[in-house]
Amino acid sequence: MNEASTVGNDATDQATGAFIAHRNLLFTVAYEMLGSAADAEDVLQETWLRWGTVDLGQVQDQRAYLVRITTRQALNRLRAMKRRKEAYVGPWLPEPLLTAPDVAENVELAESVSMAMMLVLETLSPTERAVFVLREVFDVGYDEIAAAVDKSPAAVRQIAHRARQHVDARRPRQAVSADKSQAAVQAFRRALETGKLQGLLDVLAPEVVLVSDGGGVKKAALRPITGAEKVIRFIAGGSAKAEATLTGDATEVNGHPALVLRVNGEIDGVMAVRVEDGRIAGIYYVRNPEKLTRIASQTPLVVR
Template sequence: MSDDEAEDADRQDGPAGDASGDATEFFVAHRNLLFTVAYEMLGSAADAEDVLQETWLRWVRVDRAEVRNERAYLVRIATRLALNRLRSVQRRREAYVGPWLPEPLLTAPDVADDAELAESVSIALMVVLETLGPTERVVFVLREVFGFGFDEIAAAVDRTPAAVRQIAHRARGHVEARRPRVTVTAGEARAALEAFRVAVETGDTQGVLAVLAPDVVLVSDGGGVKQAALRPIVGADKVARFIAGGIRKTGASVTGAATTVNGNPALVLSVDGEMDGVLAAQVADGRIVGLYFVRNPQKLTRVGEETMLSRR
């Protein structure tokens, strides 16, 4: 069944262009939720915005009198569009130069205050979500993050509730086996990043090593535009040498500014005063176990202005 056929089974279209003020107001009221749903599924703000635009175009044609649950129906439209786009972008990502990391978003303090939302949009967890198949990822996000029922998810992904329950169980097991096992406070993460920043700015290689866990993993994303490692770097010594070598090669002044990205502490790194990338970290027992460095300029457009995210 196509997306259009599935939607026709749930409602009847009204006259084209018959978008009322109430429809606009309802869509705007749920925009942050819809963006968050699409972003968690796609890892790209640009793709999420495209999904929202397409969702709006479909929403304004809906005869709302025929819709039983408008919020669920809006999410269903966005989910189907995001699922289609996820399948297509995965093919593009196979040809991506080097590792692909999610697009970092500068987020408001209220995102960090919502622990479940902050974890779900963290770069570390979104990297794990990239290892799921498209349908598994959509089911996991809708169920575990947004709390939708199996019947609602089944309608969104065109599966039976029983099938969705199985997919959810499989996806949850996959994620649990790979997600961070140690919960740290924002203060602990911020302290580790601050120690790392000071060591990098002062060229203190031993200081860098002191804050890195022995089995730390560095993943860098340059997108073929900026220099980055073509595969993850594993081990404190190798990571420290990679960082020190990069600084020596540029011969420039490297500085870091504390920020909040995807609801979690992060650093904006600058070279000679120009933004060079965003560094997110995964911390356990006071030391950094994962570093995610996004340098691709196309992914740095959302770190200058806050993006509003919501689970409601």
Template sequence: MESEYGEYGEHAGAADPGTDAATEAFVTHRNLLFTVAYEMLGSAADAEDVLQETWLRWAGVDLGTVRDRRAYLVRITTRQALGRLRALGRRKESYVGSWLPEPLLTAPDVAEDVELADSVSMAMMLVLETLAPTERAVFVLREVFDLGYDEIAEAVDKTPAAVRQIAHRARAHVAARRPRGAVSPAETRGALDAFRRAVETGDLQGLLDLLAPDVVLMGDGGGIRQAVLRPVVGADKVGRLLAAGLGRIAAASLRPAQVNAHPALVVRLDGEVDTVLALRIDDGLITGLYAVRNPQKLSHMGRETALRR
């Protein structure tokens, strides 16, 4: 990581002590900035691009005028992410099939921060997708990173009073759509293990017993890999669809992994990641199945991504 941003320092003139200080501050907060961008965008690739843009702007800042380097960097990142989020929204309009967030292989310590883990779960990231860009930025900065209204106002170019209203509206919106109750990692692992056993043994009834009546299956192939183009709703329909694919899935390698700070299954074919399957659990039953198959979204499954608040 240091070499990555050391290279940035060279581009900006590493002989300048001010540049060294800028590089040090950027590297110190790099994981935090990535997390902010990822939570706003749902795309690791776009979050990395935002970090590049943030560095270019940060390298040109007179550090003598900066009181709080962390806050300043978060402000730059937020503004860059907001612009990209609006462009991403236009891209999603022409996306083939459902658009799901890009899954991340996360380190075990991310799950230990319960609030951060909840905020990056696949289910919660999909809830954030239903917010308008500014609402999403305000919600993420306030509820996840606990920034003050004044700081957020500077980042989103609104008054503190307006930010308070936006935050209130966003909280209500999220509360109505977020998972109904906290689910422990042990419960999720238990559901995953049972799901995996049912798939590997072809136990259709065992599979149906795990599904909530209103379960939703979403697939993201991006027009590159086969996937359901629209959400499939209902235990019977989802069960039949899964049953049709049991043979193919069972022939593959299913392994548990920590994805977006929660237990998930990684399906490999011939050693390559084919599908990342995340679950949403409510009241002990599977209410959401999210299958990411678009190969362009699986590049971060080869190494752990550090997320920080």
């Protein structure tokens, strides 16, 4: 093997090692920006292809450079996804991820990937979302963010301030303890499995909001449903039509307690919740089969 080949192989090995070392971080960045694991994986593939063309000798910080490439690819995809979402049947919810306990233990990470927060991020522009995620979740410096989004550092600071104000105005109330969240989810589960749905009045907040996502493939409400009585009627109607055995498996989705609902043993959907003051204030029910591929095995999410 000649010297050029040896150098080339060393560079390839170095590039591969760096990408593998930061892969979970890059996936987390892409997912936080997109709300779709499938699209995040596509972004990682695009990042890998572009990373393979980079002269590593010119790269001072490989992690920062990889995050920059991932951000740019995610921004491109996020703008394209906007058209897909406009044509989406009914409400669009993020793709739920089965997560390990360490995600729930990281309070800031768990909040940032919660269904409620991911929906808040949907209200930002693509650039605002990228800046907010990189700054608030991953603590990336303004200069590095500027390089990733093709803006000046001064402009990035303004965007970050504007995005933070926007998110703070819509941010879900401070999360309750994991024990209280689990207790609320377990009470919800018992009501579903026993059919005693009126018992949900003790579990649901009066102004609870249910958002269901069937993607035009599975039946779901075309608009959010607000109010405990209306939510119970909706759930009761679905249970009656099913004429089948409904069960719920307790799990952790996006760093929070959730249920995997099964009808006659077959997965019907994932129900994530937002709990406030010991009661369920938000229900996010994903039934679209294309979004249920990440609940069989845990997806590692990291911020470092």
